[in-house]
Amino acid sequence: MEFAALFSDALTLNSLATLALLIGLELVLGIDNVLVISIVVSRLPDHQRDRARVLGLLIALLARLMFVAGAFWLIHLTEPIVAGFPFSWRDVVLIAGGLFLLWKAVREIHHVVELKDEHAAGQAVAAGFGAAIVQIVLLDMVFSLDSVITAVGLTPNLLIIGFAVIASFLVILAYAKTIGDFILHRPALKILALAFLVTIGVTIFLEGMHQHVAKAYIYLPMGFALAVELLQMRHDVNRRRLAGLRGEGIEPPTNSV
Numbered sequence: 001m002e003f004a005a006l007f008s009d010a011l012t013l014n015s016l017a018t019l020a021l022l023i024g025l026e027l028v029l030g031i032d033n034v035l036v037i038s039i040v041v042s043r044l045p046d047h048q049r050d051r052a053r054v055l056g057l058l059i060a061l062l063a064r065l066m067f068v069a070g071a072f073w074l075i076h077l078t079e080p081i082v083a084g085f086p087f088s089w090r091d092v093v094l095i096a097g098g099l100f101l102l103w104k105a106v107r108e109i110h111h112v113v114e115l116k117d118e119h120a121a122g123q124a125v126a127a128g129f130g131a132a133i134v135q136i137v138l139l140d141m142v143f144s145l146d147s148v149i150t151a152v153g154l155t156p157n158l159l160i161i162g163f164a165v166i167a168s169f170l171v172i173l174a175y176a177k178t179i180g181d182f183i184l185h186r187p188a189l190k191i192l193a194l195a196f197l198v199t200i201g202v203t204i205f206l207e208g209m210h211q212h213v214a215k216a217y218i219y220l221p222m223g224f225a226l227a228v229e230l231l232q233m234r235h236d237v238n239r240r241r242l243a244g245l246r247g248e249g250i251e252p253p254t255n256s257v
Contacts, residue, residue: 097142098205
């Protein structure tokens with residue numbers, strides 16, 4: 001009977017609007033997950049990357065659904081650990097997760113800029129399969145903790161939250177490989193993605209320190225920087241194409257006034 005009431009409430013116009021908002025929120029956080037997963041699996045051998053990506057996402061989905069099931073218990077994680085101590089368990093998780101994300105992103109930027117992978121060609125530079133899965137799940141749990149607590153603040157209907165989590169997961173699963181490969185094969189875009197992760201790590205850390213940062217101040221500059229980089233990539237493609245035409249003795253088209 002309780003499930004029927006939840007389902008009936010989920011079909012109201014207001015609940016459907018909340019569902020759309022939650023799916024959008026989960027997809028925005030999913031972009032962060034795709035970036036993290038792409039970086040983590042890039043250290044694995046080619047034949048293990050897809051398996052690690054899918055397995056990590058599936059385990060992370062189960063963990064997130066467990067968070068949803070215990071969503072109202074998670075609210076209590078926002079209370080101070082002990083009386084007189086300003087931080088809660090949620091704060092501790094966000095601080096630790098933000099610092100780990102910062103360390104991971106800065107370390108990867110160093111690897112890309114200093115060509116560490118190229119220097120170590122032929123050596124065992126790939127991270128262990130199990131270690132990659134653990135990193136994916138732990139970082140996803142950090143993102144999940146904040147998103148589920150935010151979702152509970154928007155609606156008490158756990159069915160709506162569960163639908164939003166599953167729907168966003170299917171979208172992320174469908175595009176994680178495509179987006180990841182696109183980023184990893186373009187060093188400039190990879191460095192930009194890692195810079196995004198540095199910003200996200202700082203934001204998560206500040207949230208744990210009770211310093212709220214408006215998400216618009218984070219994602220709008222990210223989107224602008226990405227648009228600039230894509231325009232630069234388009235310019236490079238056109239320049240190479242033009243050079244190829246001239247090399248073949250073909251006169252490139254000119255604009256007539």
